[in-house]
Amino acid sequence: MLNEVTVTRYITPLREGGSLPGLVEGDDHGAYVIKFAGAGQGRKTLVAEVVCGELARRLGFRVPRLVTLALDPVLGLGEPEQQVQDLLRGSGGTDLGMDFLSGALGFDPLGFRASPAEAGRIVWFDALVGNVDRSWRNPNLLVHRGDLWLIDHGATMIWHHNWPGADASAARPYDASEHALARFAPDVAGAAAELAPLVTEDLLAEVTAEIPDVWLTGEPGFTDPDALRRAYARPLLARAATVHERVTGIEERP
Numbered sequence: 001m002l003n004e005v006t007v008t009r010y011i012t013p014l015r016e017g018g019s020l021p022g023l024v025e026g027d028d029h030g031a032y033v034i035k036f037a038g039a040g041q042g043r044k045t046l047v048a049e050v051v052c053g054e055l056a057r058r059l060g061f062r063v064p065r066l067v068t069l070a071l072d073p074v075l076g077l078g079e080p081e082q083q084v085q086d087l088l089r090g091s092g093g094t095d096l097g098m099d100f101l102s103g104a105l106g107f108d109p110l111g112f113r114a115s116p117a118e119a120g121r122i123v124w125f126d127a128l129v130g131n132v133d134r135s136w137r138n139p140n141l142l143v144h145r146g147d148l149w150l151i152d153h154g155a156t157m158i159w160h161h162n163w164p165g166a167d168a169s170a171a172r173p174y175d176a177s178e179h180a181l182a183r184f185a186p187d188v189a190g191a192a193a194e195l196a197p198l199v200t201e202d203l204l205a206e207v208t209a210e211i212p213d214v215w216l217t218g219e220p221g222f223t224d225p226d227a228l229r230r231a232y233a234r235p236l237l238a239r240a241a242t243v244h245e246r247v248t249g250i251e252e253r254p
Ligand SMILES: Nc1ncnc2c1ncn2[C@@H]1O[C@H](COP(=O)(O)OP(=O)(O)OP(=O)(O)O)[C@@H](O)[C@H]1O
Pocket: 014, 016, 017, 018, 019, 020, 021, 033, 064, 098, 099, 100, 101, 102, 104, 106, 133, 138, 140, 142, 151, 152, 154
């Protein structure tokens, strides 16, 4: 289970994010980026963050530690900005938090060199989860103490918006032509050989067990949270073995 932290203070909005994530302080005195259950796509975005973040971590990627944040909507009352106040008041209960990487910079493809191996691992992972949000325009990669960290997995697994069509949707190829790391000759086949065998039913059960029940209840067609957890695992298990053959838009390596 993810650690549970209670929000004690809302510090500031993070201006770069489309969903207006904020910076908060927890009762453990940690600084967290908060993703609100009451924002835009709401709970599904948070589920995607947990599934992809915890899967990536177990595959050896650097991902900020994730926690659940208990938010008392009363914290919104003192916010001068209407949009922020609405978000806080509409997101009482369980939100998502991640360790704030102090001093991290946004990835700049012209100022950072990724090796073909590292680029390949990240492109392969994004293909696995169908991440459409790692383009050179909006890389959602941070450089922290010289290393690349993965953030923002809210726009992945598009199949979870239409479960009856999930298997067909998950069989689709992945277009990496706009990917932030496409220009680094990503060795996707090498990454697949290393990582695909690690994506097992057991690993995915462990990963999906991290999703808080409260974000899984009430999904049409599912009687209980565990049935929905299995639905999240299934397309990922099916994709892992062969998705590298369906990555398009990157230069072939000689
Ligand atoms: N863990 C973190 N540590 C430091 N900075 C972070 C962290 N997470 C996010 N940020 C900063 O906040 C910005 C917004 O975060 P994020 O991309 O997750 O939000 P979003 O609303 O989903 O964004 P998008 O507009 O890409 O959909 C990031 O681009 C980054 O600059």
